[in-house]
Amino acid sequence: LIYGIGSVGSPDVNDVPRTRRWPNASTSWTVELGTVSVLAPLPLSALQWVVHLVSPTTTTELMAVLMDKVSSAGTELSLARWTGTTWVQDVSITGPLANTTKRGFDLEYEALSGEALVVYSTNTATPQYRTWNGTSWSAPANVVATAPGSGVVEWVELERRPGTNELVLVYADSNQDLFGILWTGASWDEAGSETTFTTSLSTTTKAFDAAYEQTTGDLLVVFEDNTLSGVPTYVVRTASATSWGAKTAVPSMVDYGYGSVDLAPEADSARIAMVDREQSYYANPAPWDGSQW
Secondary structure, eight states, X not given: OEEOOOOSSSOOXXXXXXXXXXXXXXXXXXXXXXXOTTSOOOTTEEEEEEEEEEOSSSSOEEEEEEEEETTSSOEEEEEEEEOXXXXXXXXXXXXXXXXXXXXOEEEEEOTTTOOEEEEEOOSSSSOEEEEEOSSOBOOOEESOSSOSOSSOEEEEEEEEOTTSSOEEEEEEETTSOEEEEEEOSSSBOHHHHOEEEESOOOTTTTOEEEEEOTXXXXXXXXXXXXXXXXXXXXXXXXXXXXXXXOOEEOTTOOOOSOEEEEEXXXXXXXXXXXXXXXXXXXXXXXXXXXXXX
């Protein structure tokens, strides 16, 4: 478990990530293990977002932490890894995203290789990425040669396809555009998979998510689309397809205003659970069985 204790309004000057662990065969969490000291606190900074993942092939853990420089403009994204005994900071990226109320980055492992990618906003229309080869992070590079939109990237989501090195990147910008593109394990498939899901997405919250069916490798993307009356909308890309499926409204769902979307795939199944949380505090659950809702 990794967490911060400060806040933007009243930041802790030592607001670096704290950790607790649940040892194997234990019945309780450990006491707070102290700060991740390799992430030196920024002056009057506050921890905003943490993504923490365990490698599917080794015991290595990676962490991406976004800190807000409360006393001055700008943010800092730090990439760190757990070696089994200690945390080591590998990369510090200054100023990746001005609006820290939105998670403009994500981290994901490839299922087969155990290599990883981080994708993050640079406060422009073009997200950047770095790859982790198990030893070090690559230099930064643009995800696409030409940005499909003109808005600033604000929300980022990465998901891995089981049994392959494929990843999907779905990201939203400040112009309410939602884009998607596939990572093949070696490069971004800009020509064959880049798409615009909608140009009418609410970006106040993360009103989209993506998940792979764990047995078929089919990909499901769900988002709130105002062009279809604001109800949750979905697109499927089957594992054998070379294009995205049609945009379709999730049946029997009522629009209570924009909110957030969360997907959770079931292990060893094609089923995916969805919860659409609306602004008026309604939570709309719906199960996907691999072919229909």
